[in-house]
Amino acid sequence: MAPTTNVLITGCSRGIGKSLLTTYLSRPDHVIIGTVRDVNPSLSASLDALPKGHNTRLVLLKLDSASTTDASALVETIKSTFRIGHLDIVIANAGISNYFGSARVTPPAEMLSHYTVNTLGPLLLFQATASLLDLGSNPRFVAISSGAGSISGMDNLKVENTAYGASKCALNFVTRKIHMENEGIIAFPINPGWLRTDLGNHAAAEAGMEQAPVPVEDGIRGVVDRIDKATREMTSGRFMSGQDTDTFLGW
Template sequence: MSRKVLITGASRGLGYELVKVYHSNNYDVFPLVRNEESAYKLSIEFPQKCFPIIADIGQDNCKDIIKTSLELHTKEIDIIINNAGVSGKEYQIEKVTSEEMLELFNIHCLGVIRTVQGSLDSLCNSSNPRIINVSSRLGSLTKMSSDEFKDRYFSYSYRIAKASQNMLTVSLYQELRKKGIHVSSIHPGKLTTGTASADADMEASEAARYIFEWVDSLSMRQSGKFVEPNVGDMPW
């Protein structure tokens, strides 16, 4: 039986590269995208074993869309990769807006909750279920408070949203370990994407390969951690 993965934020960047690497390793891939154009492009590029889901994780109705879409094709899902995200802008407190803060919290935290809620029944039917939340080194309270990033201008909203997402990972781990579901946060590396930091040094395709290899080897013993694949544990 084919293994199955759901990947959010799958239309570009790391999400797209994850779709490619999982598809090339014979997974049934369920890429979650926000519009029909992105879904069509993926279905043309990957005509077999790829089942795009059109949903916006920023909206509550995505829970039902995910659940219904999965049930059309499978009774189980083995891996959820919560990769969808948006970047922040304002790094000075006098310029921070509630709109930006709410937008990032909605995607990075509530979006993860909605995705898990929509796929939980399918995860529970897997013999090796895993939830992987794509976080960031900027969500590490330890690293941020150490002055490692002194004089670096990272947005309030992104740092706070990722730190909150890390707490969500811990909370999910503490609940879902009773169901045998692995939950981890990852820092994917310093990616050379459109919103890359000045010290970015890794292509998204390389990061996707490392993530695939790491996730493929996971067991429940490694659950509840914050990790940079191919490097090691990250401090919370």
């Protein structure tokens, strides 16, 4: 029997997370732990109906990235209830983009909510899963970031997204620190591109565009390819692009 690859993906109910879930479920010999904020019968049935590769199964669990306790509770459930003893890939995908506004008018509450979900959430996820990653094969911690989090690329993105962009910039910092402090783990943030998700299309509308420029399938294909080929030497600690696989993004 082939060894099982264990993958944890957060924010799987729609958009990037659901596309990642669909991709990994199609592979053989995988256990995919997908998380959503609200596990309900309708959502569970629809996700469990996604095509699966041979000997692959889905474990759907609750994780609210705004909670400071859900990540540790999630890992305890993974270990005690499902007897999963290691993780090979953790993808911190869950995020929010609930407010658009300039730095002049962005309310403190919006800054705090975006930092809580987009920055603190992935950090708590890593802290909870680190010991399981240590036992994984070629363990990878991947943070789904955004071009909005690039300081050097700010001139090219004319969107009033102070709260979202700052939280993704901080996420990049946290992920690079994880890389520097954990020599046995491949850790990197990746910008999947401006995808046609609900979040991406909302941002496009704020920028005066009809829709985001990149089909979701194209973006996810690039992200998964980067994860598949990731190495400590060439990938870890860099800001990766899911679109241009030959270059790294500027911080």
